[in-house]
Structure formats: C-alpha cells, structure tokens
Amino acid sequence: xxxxxxxxxxxxxxxxxxxxxxxxxxxxxxxxxxxxxxxxxxxxxxxxxxxxxxxxxxxxxxxxxxxxxxxxxxxxxxxxxxxxxxxxxxxxxxxxxxxxxxxxxxxxxxxxxxxxxxxxxxxxxxxxxxxxxxxxxxxxxxxxxxxxxxxxxxxxxxxxxxxxxxxxxxxxxxxxxxxxxxxxxxxxxxxxxxxxxxxxxxxxxxxxxxxxxxxxxxxxxxxxxxxxxxxxxxxxxxxxxxxxxxxxxxxxxxxxxxxxxxxxxxxxxxxxxxxxxxxxxxxxxxxxxxxxxxxxxxxxxxxxxxxxxxxxxxxxxxxxxxxxxxxxxxxxxxxxxxxxxxxxxxxxxxxxxxxxxxxxxxxxxxxxxxxxxxxxxxxxxxxxxxxxxxxxxxxxxxxxxxxxxxxxxx
Amino acid sequence: xxxxxxxxxxxxxxxxxxxxxxxxxxxxxxxxxxxxxxxxxxxxxxxxxxxxxxxxxxxxxxxxxxxxxxxxxxxxxxxxxxxxxxxxxxxxxxxxxxxxxxxxxxxxxxxxxxxxxxxxxxxxxxxxxxxxxxxxxxxxxxxxxxxxxxxxxxxxxxxxxxxxxxxxxxxxxxxxxxxxxxxxxxxxxx
Amino acid sequence: xxxxxxxxxxxxxxxxxxxxxxxxxxxxxxxxxxxxxxxxxxxxxxxxxxxxxxxxxxxxxxxxxxxxxxxxxxxxxxxxxxxxxxxxxxxxxxxxxxxxx
Numbered sequence: 001x002x003x004x005x006x007x008x009x010x011x012x013x014x015x016x017x018x019x020x021x022x023x024x025x026x027x028x029x030x031x032x033x034x035x036x037x038x039x040x041x042x043x044x045x046x047x048x049x050x051x052x053x054x055x056x057x058x059x060x061x062x063x064x065x066x067x068x069x070x071x072x073x074x075x076x077x078x079x080x081x082x083x084x085x086x087x088x089x090x091x092x093x094x095x096x097x098x099x100x101x102x103x104x105x106x107x108x109x110x111x112x113x114x115x116x117x118x119x120x121x122x123x124x125x126x127x128x129x130x131x132x133x134x135x136x137x138x139x140x141x142x143x144x145x146x147x148x149x150x151x152x153x154x155x156x157x158x159x160x161x162x163x164x165x166x167x168x169x170x171x172x173x174x175x176x177x178x179x180x181x182x183x184x185x186x187x188x189x190x191x192x193x194x195x196x197x198x199x200x201x202x203x204x205x206x207x208x209x210x211x212x213x214x215x216x217x218x219x220x221x222x223x224x225x226x227x228x229x230x231x232x233x234x235x236x237x238x239x240x241x242x243x244x245x246x247x248x249x250x251x252x253x254x255x256x257x258x259x260x261x262x263x264x265x266x267x268x269x270x271x272x273x274x275x276x277x278x279x280x281x282x283x284x285x286x287x288x289x290x291x292x293x294x295x296x297x298x299x300x301x302x303x304x305x306x307x308x309x310x311x312x313x314x315x316x317x318x319x320x321x322x323x324x325x326x327x328x329x330x331x332x333x334x335x336x337x338x339x340x341x342x343x344x345x346x347x348x349x350x351x352x353x354x355x356x357x358x359x360x361x362x363x364x365x366x367x368x369x370x371x372x373x374x375x376x377x378x379x380x381x382x383x384x385x386x387x388x389x390x391x392x393x394x395x396x397x398x399x400x401x402x403x404x405x406x407x408x409x410x
Numbered sequence: 411x412x413x414x415x416x417x418x419x420x421x422x423x424x425x426x427x428x429x430x431x432x433x434x435x436x437x438x439x440x441x442x443x444x445x446x447x448x449x450x451x452x453x454x455x456x457x458x459x460x461x462x463x464x465x466x467x468x469x470x471x472x473x474x475x476x477x478x479x480x481x482x483x484x485x486x487x488x489x490x491x492x493x494x495x496x497x498x499x500x501x502x503x504x505x506x507x508x509x510x511x512x513x514x515x516x517x518x519x520x521x522x523x524x525x526x527x528x529x530x531x532x533x534x535x536x537x538x539x540x541x542x543x544x545x546x547x548x549x550x551x552x553x554x555x556x557x558x559x560x561x562x563x564x565x566x567x568x569x570x571x572x573x574x575x576x577x578x579x580x581x582x583x584x585x586x587x588x589x590x591x592x593x594x595x596x597x598x599x600x
Numbered sequence: 601x602x603x604x605x606x607x608x609x610x611x612x613x614x615x616x617x618x619x620x621x622x623x624x625x626x627x628x629x630x631x632x633x634x635x636x637x638x639x640x641x642x643x644x645x646x647x648x649x650x651x652x653x654x655x656x657x658x659x660x661x662x663x664x665x666x667x668x669x670x671x672x673x674x675x676x677x678x679x680x681x682x683x684x685x686x687x688x689x690x691x692x693x694x695x696x697x698x699x700x701x
Binding site for chain 2: 617691
C-alpha cells in the first residue's frame with residue numbers, strides 16, 4: 001500500500017480487502033453524486049435568491065419554483081453546437097474545462113461531512129479521503145485550479161479572454177499567499193494536517209470552533225481570500241462583463257461552457273464546505289439522543305452550515321460592487337498578507353505562552369505602524385510631486401483637489 | 411502482509427511516475443510552443459511528486475505541487491502571456507554547427523557516468539544521519555514532524571539564509587521588472 | 601516492499617540528462633529556465649531517494665531548500681527576461697551578445 005493512504009484512515013488499518021474497496025467505491029459515488037446534485041440545486045438557489053434580492057421572480061417554469069431550470073439549461077447546452085475558434089489552441093482549449101472541474105472534485109473529497117460509522121467491523125469516516133497531508137492537498141488543488149482559468153483564456157486565441165486569464169493568474173496567486181498563511185494558523189492550533197483532526201479538535205462546543213478560538217481575523221481573511229480565489233463577486237474582475245465581455249470563457253460554447261459553469265458553482269459549494277470544516281467545526285453540533293440515528297445529525301449540521309455560506313456568497317454577489325483591479329491587488333498584498341502573517345505570529349506566540357503572545361502582539365503592532373507609514377510614503381510618491389505637498393497656507397487641501405491632482409486630470 | 415504483496419503496487423507507482431516524468435521532460439524540450447512546454451513541465455512535476463510520495467516524502471510532495479505547479483509554472487505562464495511570446499515561431503536553425511550532436515554526446519556521457527557512479531559506489535550515511543537517530547523515515551504526519559525538526563534545528567541557519575534570499579529575490583525582481591515612471595506615463599493618456 | 605532505489609536514481613539521471621540537453625540546445629530563455637527546473641527536479645529526486653535509502657531526513661531538508669532557491673531563481677530570472685524583452689522584444693539568448701569582445 002502506498003504511504004499516502006496508510007497512516008490516517010482507520011479504514012485501511014487491517015489491510016485492503018474487497019469490502020474496503022467496496023466501501024471506498026460507495027463513498028466516492030455517493031459523495032460525488034451528492035455534490036453534483038447539490039450543484040444543480042445551488043445554481044437554482046443562486047438565481048432564485050438573487051432574483052428575490054433584486055425584486056425579480058427568477059426561474060419558475062420548470063418544476064415547482066423552477067427547481068428543474070438547471071436541468072433544462074444543461075440539456076439546452078448539451079444540444080448546442082460545440083464551437084472551437086479557428087485561432088484556438090485546440091488541445092489546450094479542450095483540456096481547460098476539466099482543469100477547472102477536477103480541483104473542485106478533489107477538494108471536496110477532503111471534507112468530512114459526518115462522524116465515523118462502523119460498518120461490518122470497519123471504521124468508516126464519512127469523508128471520501130483522509131490523506132495525511134489533508135489540508136495541504138486543498139492548497140495544492142487551489143494552485144492547480146489557476147491553470148483551468150488561465151489556459152482557457154489563453155487558448156481561446158482572443159484578446160479579452162487573454163486579458164482575463166492574465167488577471168486571473170495574478171489574482172489567484174496573490175490571494176493564495178494569504179490563504180496559505182491562515183491555513184498555517186489553523187494547522188498550528190490543531191497540531192495536525194488532516195481535515196479529520198481539524199474537525200475533531202473543534203468538537204467540544206461552539207467555543208472550540210476555530211472562528212472563535214483563533215480570533216475572528218483568520219476567518220475574515222480566509223473568507224475574503226477564498227472568495228477571490230473563486231473569482232466570485234465582488235472579486236470577479238476575471239469575468240467582469242462590462243470590461244471583458246465574458247471573461248475567460250467568452251469563446252466557449254455548448255457543454256464546455258457548461259463544465260465551466262458547473263465548476264464555478266461546484267467550487268462555491270466546495271469552498272463553503274472547506275470554510276465550515278476549517279472554522280465552524282464541520283459536522284460538530286448538538287446531537288439529540290435518538291437511538292440508531294445519531295450519525296444523521298452531524299450531517300444535518302454540516303449541511304446547514306454549508307448552506308449558510310452558500311447563501312452568504314449569493315448575498316455578496318447581490319450586495320457588493322465589483323472591486324477595481326488595483327484595489328483588489330492592494331487589498332491582497334498590502335492588507336491581507338501582512339494581516340494574516342501578523343496574526344499567525346500572534347497565535348503562535350500564545351500557543352507557547354501568554355507572555356510570548358503579548359510580545360508577538362506588540363511586535364506585530366510595531367511593524368504594522370511601520371508598514372502603514374511605508375505605504376503612505378509609497379502612495380504619495382506614486383501620485384506625483386503635487387500630491388506630496390501637505391498644506392496650502394494653514395489649511396489642509398480639500399479631498400477633491402487632491403483627487404484632481406493625483407488622478408492626473410490634464 | 412508480506413513484502414511481495416506490496417511489490418506490484420510500488421512497481422505500478424514507479425512506472426506511472428517514470429512515464430509522467432520522462433514524457434513531460436521530453437515535451438519540455440521538444441515542443442515548439444512555450445505554453446505547451448510549461449504544461450509538459452507540470453506533468454513532470456506531478457511525476458516527481460508521485461515519486462516523492464512513494465519514497466515517504468509526503469510533505470515534499472505537497473510542497474512540490476504547491477510551490478512548483480502552483481506558483482513557479484504559473485509564473486512562467488504569466489510571463490509567456492504577458493510578453494506575448496507564445497505564438498512566435500523561433501527559427502529552427504543551429505547557429506553553432508553540430509551543437510545538437512555535441513550536446514547529445516555530452517549528455518549521454520554525463521548520464522552514463524552518473525549511472526556508473528551509482529552502480530559502483532558504496533553509499534554510506536554520513537555524520538548528519540543523527541538527525542533521525544538511525545530510525546527509518548516516517549510517512550504522513552511523522553514525516554512532517556521529522557522534517558520540521560530537522561529544518562528548525564540542524565538546518566536553522568540555512569533556513570534563515572533562504573528566507574533572506576527570498577526577500578532579496580523579490581526586491582530584485584520588482585526592481586528589474588518595474589517600468590521607469592516618466593512624465594508621459596500610461597495613466598495620463600486615459 | 602518498495603522498488604529498488606537504483607530505479608529512481610537512474611530515472612533521475614535520465615531526467616537530468618534531458619534537462620541538460622534542452623538547456624544546451626534550446627534558444628528561448630524561458631525554455632532554458634524550464635530545463636533548469638527539470639535538472640533541479642532530477643537532483644531533488646536523487647536527494648529524496650537517498651534520504652529513504654540512508655534513513656536520513658537531511659536529504660529531504662535539502663530538497664526543501666532547493667525548492668526555495670528554485671523559487672527565488674525563477675523570480676529573478678523571469679524578472680530579467682521581462683526586462684530584456686522590454687529592451688529588444690526578443691527572448692532568444694543568441695541575440696544577447698553585446699558583451700562579446
């Protein structure tokens with residue numbers, strides 16, 4: 001057996017037998033099947049919720065409340081002609097949709113959706129895989145998912161998709177740093193890399209959830225970075241309709257476009273599940289004492305929490321205006337990366353001893369002051385000589401005047 | 411479980427890794443389009459990651475994917491797209507006569523020498539083997555623990571030095587790639 | 601239990617050879633960088649293989665450092681490529697011959 005499977009999943013503790021393989025197969029089929037089902041519902045849910053927020057009706061023709069709309073759209077997409085642009089790089093063009101889809105599936109495989117079951121003498125963890133490098137695999141997959149967007153835009157052989165893919169790659173790499181830093185914070189507090197133990201550690205009630213235990217900051221940073229990583233609003237500069245037509249998938253049609261569409265929503269669900277796993281204790285929650293049905297309640301808790309985040313994403317999309325590209329880069333590099341790094345140091349300090357924690361906190365505070373001073377200096381240098389002038393006479397320059405000076409109006 | 415029962419999977423793993431590595435590597439040097447070369451490079455990197463996992467270097471396998479595939483090759487692709495050098499056909503002439511032949515001969519000699527060296531030499535562990543106290547390398551979480559202990563004790567100086575190196579590299583890259591700001595900068599003509 | 605270490609060593613040697621051949625024959629600076637990555641990976645593979653055979657975590661620690669150095673090298677290298685491309689809109693290394701005496 002390979003070392004990858006060996007150490008952390010009790011299912012493989014007694015060797016690989018036919019029953020074990022069957023169990024794994026069922027887990028994978030049920031897991032991915034449920035994910036696919038969830039995606040169709042998610043698409044409907046997003047459209048319906050957005051419609052409500054915008055005082056529209058939304059899909060209503062197919063099925064009760066239009067719930068079959070996604071199926072109808074899928075059928076329509078499959079039936080359409082599959083176009084490959086003449087300028088396209090055919091192999092990469094056809095490869096790209098799958099590169100978007102696969103990371104979403106693989107990441108979902110890591111999410112624990114329930115506790116541990118005992119079937120036929122085997123301890124079965126209700127998650128598709130529990131590799132020892134668990135959460136690092138999630139980071140790796142978010143690294144891979146850049147390629148799908150990037151190559152889709154490039155291989156289309158068209159200007160707007162190319163711009164979009166250049167944006168996407170820069171954006172996703174930038175936010176991956178903050179993402180990694182918050183995950184390191186969680187790993188520090190957990191002492192293990194597997195998603196199972198990350199959830200286990202948070203098991204003892206709401207005060208043990210990472211969102212509270214680590215302070216709210218890593219959660220906020222993670223939520224923002226993962227939204228940027230997903231290219232969801234308000235960070236969807238990759239497919240900003242007003243600037244880039246349709247973004248990286250402008251040239252795609254038929255089922256290939258369908259795969260992009262599917263992957264986007266699948267990623268949304270997967271990342272909601274990842275947030276729940278990392279910060280909200282995953283399937284942890286109150287379990288009533290019902291015989292034989294105790295294993296159901298963690299799953300219900302997990303689904304509830306995940307649905308909450310899925311709704312939050314829809315809400316973001318309806319409520320928040322899109323970031324400008326330079327604002328997005330500013331937020332990533334100048335705010336989130338220093339913040340997550342500093343918070344990681346503080347958490348690490350407190351894990352050793354409170355004294356170290358306070359020392360780290362004061363150090364972080366000091367470096368924050370220096371850093372913001374440096375940003376101010378840099379900004380005034382960027383915007384030219386006029387903007388550095390502090391005052392006219394005794395009064396400070398009004399904001400409007402500064403803006404006119406620095407925005408280069410000529 | 412006997413050792414024989416494990417032999418077949420490990421051979422399969424090796425074969426998969428070898429095919430990915432070699433096909434990818436040949437792709438890198440043979441394909442004309444830089445983007446295709448970069449994709450082949452990713453294939454090789456995944457093969458190497460598989461080889462790492464098979465040899466109980468789990469953490470390095472994860473880092474291999476995160477750092478190499480997730481950052482370095484993305485950087486390559488970013489530069490390729492940014493500069494727009496992807497569709498340019500490079501002339502297939504040899505400026506130096508017989509360069510390929512010479513390179514081929516040199517490489518064959520080098521590889522043969524390396525393999526001969528591996529076959530003949532008796533490898534013994536040096537003084538640094540105290541880092542694991544003679545215990546076999548652990549897999550999974552144990553691997554992370556061992557590696558972390560080694561990096562933050564035995565190799566602490568090297569670790570700090572690489573940190574400094576990274577900062578210097580970032581500053582250097584920014585300085586190299588940044589465009590000199592002139593009065594007729596791009597923003598004004600908007 | 602596992603395949604002999606020699607297999608991996610030979611694989612690494614061949615990978616190194618391919619990388620070296622590419623480095624010597626290709627003209628594009630970008631491809632040459634990729635070939636350097638291939639060679640670094642070959643060396644990494646060797647290190648990991650020896651770490652396993654000799655039960656010495658030092659080999660893996662070295663690979664860790666090699667990866668960091670590779671990242672730094674690519675950053676600076678690509679910075680140079682971008683700077684050069686700005687000047688002469690070509691990344692072929694043959695045209696960079698101003699320092700020839």
